[in-house]
Amino acid sequence: MSRVVGTDVGTMFFQVAENDADGKLSLKEVRNAFVELEASEDIEQVLAQNDWQYVSDKDHYYVLGEDSMRVARMFPGKVELRRPMQGGVLNKGEDKKMLVMAKMIESSIGRAPDNQSLVCICVSSDPIDNVQDNLFHKVRLEGMFKNLGWEIKVIEEGHAVVLSEKPIMIEKDGTKTPFTGIGISFGAGKVNCVLTYKALPVIGMSAARSGDWIDQKVAEQTDKPLSQITNIKETKLDFNNIDYDDDVIFALDAYYTNMIEYVFKNFSKKFAEVKSEFEAPLDIILAGGTSMPPGFRDKVEKVVRSLDLPFKIKDIKISKDPRNSVVKGLLTQAIISQKKLKEKLKDEEIDKMLD
Amino acid sequence: MFFIVNKTRSPIVIKDIGITLGPKQAIDLDKVISREKSNNSKHLRLAKSQGSIEIRRKDETVKHSNIPTEKTDNNLNSLKNEIVGEVKNMMESMSKELNKNQGINENQLENILKKVVQSIPKNETVIIKENNNLIPQDEEIEIDENILVDMNKRAVNKIVKDAKVKSVKYKEEIQENTILSNIDELENLLG
Numbered sequence: 001m002s003r004v005v006g007t008d009v010g011t012m013f014f015q016v017a018e019n020d021a022d023g024k025l026s027l028k029e030v031r032n033a034f035v036e037l038e039a040s041e042d043i044e045q046v047l048a049q050n051d052w053q054y055v056s057d058k059d060h061y062y063v064l065g066e067d068s069m070r071v072a073r074m075f076p077g078k079v080e081l082r083r084p085m086q087g088g089v090l091n092k093g094e095d096k097k098m099l100v101m102a103k104m105i106e107s108s109i110g111r112a113p114d115n116q117s118l119v120c121i122c123v124s125s126d127p128i129d130n131v132q133d134n135l136f137h138k139v140r141l142e143g144m145f146k147n148l149g150w151e152i153k154v155i156e157e158g159h160a161v162v163l164s165e166k167p168i169m170i171e172k173d174g175t176k177t178p179f180t181g182i183g184i185s186f187g188a189g190k191v192n193c194v195l196t197y198k199a200l201p202v203i204g205m206s207a208a209r210s211g212d213w214i215d216q217k218v219a220e221q222t223d224k225p226l227s228q229i230t231n232i233k234e235t236k237l238d239f240n241n242i243d244y245d246d247d248v249i250f251a252l253d254a255y256y257t258n259m260i261e262y263v264f265k266n267f268s269k270k271f272a273e274v275k276s277e278f279e280a281p282l283d284i285i286l287a288g289g290t291s292m293p294p295g296f297r298d299k300v301e302k303v304v305r306s307l308d309l310p311f312k313i314k315d316i317k318i319s320k321d322p323r324n325s326v327v328k329g330l331l332t333q334a335i336i337s338q339k340k341l342k343e344k345l346k347d348e349e350i351d352k353m354l355d
Numbered sequence: 356m357f358f359i360v361n362k363t364r365s366p367i368v369i370k371d372i373g374i375t376l377g378p379k380q381a382i383d384l385d386k387v388i389s390r391e392k393s394n395n396s397k398h399l400r401l402a403k404s405q406g407s408i409e410i411r412r413k414d415e416t417v418k419h420s421n422i423p424t425e426k427t428d429n430n431l432n433s434l435k436n437e438i439v440g441e442v443k444n445m446m447e448s449m450s451k452e453l454n455k456n457q458g459i460n461e462n463q464l465e466n467i468l469k470k471v472v473q474s475i476p477k478n479e480t481v482i483i484k485e486n487n488n489l490i491p492q493d494e495e496i497e498i499d500e501n502i503l504v505d506m507n508k509r510a511v512n513k514i515v516k517d518a519k520v521k522s523v524k525y526k527e528e529i530q531e532n533t534i535l536s537n538i539d540e541l542e543n544l545l546g
């Protein structure tokens with residue numbers, strides 16, 4: 001039976017969404033990280049005893065996901081935590097990225113059962129702050145899925161947020177235009193923004209100032225280890241209650257503000273460049289792991305309302321499920337694309353019969 | 356503006372865009388062909404890499420205005436100065452030769468003057484729009500995305516050939532399906 005899947009190959013997490021047999025939504029996620037262990041006689045025994053998830057390639061062993069974090073914490077300084085993705089794209093400095101990613105994809109969604117099975121993935125929109133485009137990343141990812149027999153649909157990450165959250169623009173005469181608004185995914189590697197009109201992307205951009213950038217900057221400013229900063233950000237940061245005596249919290253707050261300003265100023269520039277005109281105010285939908293600290297929506301509102309933007313804002317909303325918003329949007333697109341694929345294959349079959 | 360200069364003393368033919376430039380001649384390609392064509396010209400890239408063509412100015416976007424900018428004037432002036440300087444140098448060396456040979460006869464003088472005339476770059480830009488039908492257009496090899504994907508597919512196959520994956524544990528969650536309600540509406544919008 002055909003399958004249809006949404007997969008978000010993110011910088012921090014690898015996520016999969018699929019409808020299960022009961023019509024419910026099944027979501028799977030694994031941390032997109034690994035460590036390499038030195039091969040020894042009893043390595044497989046050690047891995048099995050600890051029930052660590054791993055990929056083996058000849059004499060090399062790579063522990064994956066959350067287990068890689070545990071191993072890195074157990075052997076600090078001896079084992080390096082490595083990431084197949086960096087800054088929203090495949091990590092150029094990591095020579096095992098293809099092996100690890102390909103096996104992660106294989107273990108999560110497996111081989112396509114037939115030629116009507118389709119996976120929808122996302123890539124970043126055009127970058128505003130570096131020259132690296134996404135072509136290389138995109139074709140490498142597509143190659144990994146194609147190798148397992150999947151048909152592929154690729155969309156922009158911010159577009160997936162809109163497909164999942166369904167913002168509605170209300171015209172002056174009261175007409176409702178669905179799937180129209182700005183979707184923003186605040187990921188670990190990048191922030192992705194897409195303005196969509198009736199589900200069609202109009203403007204897209206990505207910025208390299210996001211979760212990892214904030215962690216890095218705060219670590220530099222406070223002289224604390226990166227892992228500690230990430231942990232504080234994920235567990236203690238609350239924009240409704242900022243403790244300005246705490247250096248890390250104070251720095252996190254400052255760099256979050258900078259990130260929000262940077263994203264909206266640049267998006268405004270893009271908006272002005274294409275001379276897009278929207279009479280009615282637009283909804284802005286926030287999603288992604290970096291948008292999860294409490295009070296983030298209000299913080300964005302405060303920063304954004306202080307800026308002179310070339311479009312009117314109706315409301316700023318945060319996704320009810322910010323971590324899974326993108327992958328849900330990808331599944332939505334995958335279902336639509338699969339229907340089209342099936343129709344196309346049917347037409348081709350009829351053409352063959354007529355010939 | 357896409358302003359290029361023939362740096363050599365002989366004519367250069369940029370075959371795939373049908374343009375011939377005389378010695379030391381300059382041209383704004385945006386005025387004669389589309390930017391897409393000039394950007395895709397393999398022969399132009401080749402001439403540039405060989406140093407025979409120099410790109411003096413290339414704007415990011417093609418402007419529709421023909422009004423020369425200050426920078427353009429500077430480019431043209433520097434080019435003019437360069438040519439005038441070279442001619443001056445040649446004239447000086449020739450006049451030194453004439454001074455040395457005081458007893459020069461009519462034929463020798465004529466030969467020297469001919470040399471001077473030949474060495475002066477022709478003043479007009481020669482633009483020959485060639486018949487594109489006669490030019491082989493299939494020299495440029497464009498690799499499209501599908502080919503790149505297939506190349507990567509083969510690469511992945513090779514990379515994972517001997518690799519095995521054991522017990523990857525995913526954090527799993529089952530949620531109420533909120534997606535299906537959007538599908539019909541989206542299909543109507545997207546056609």
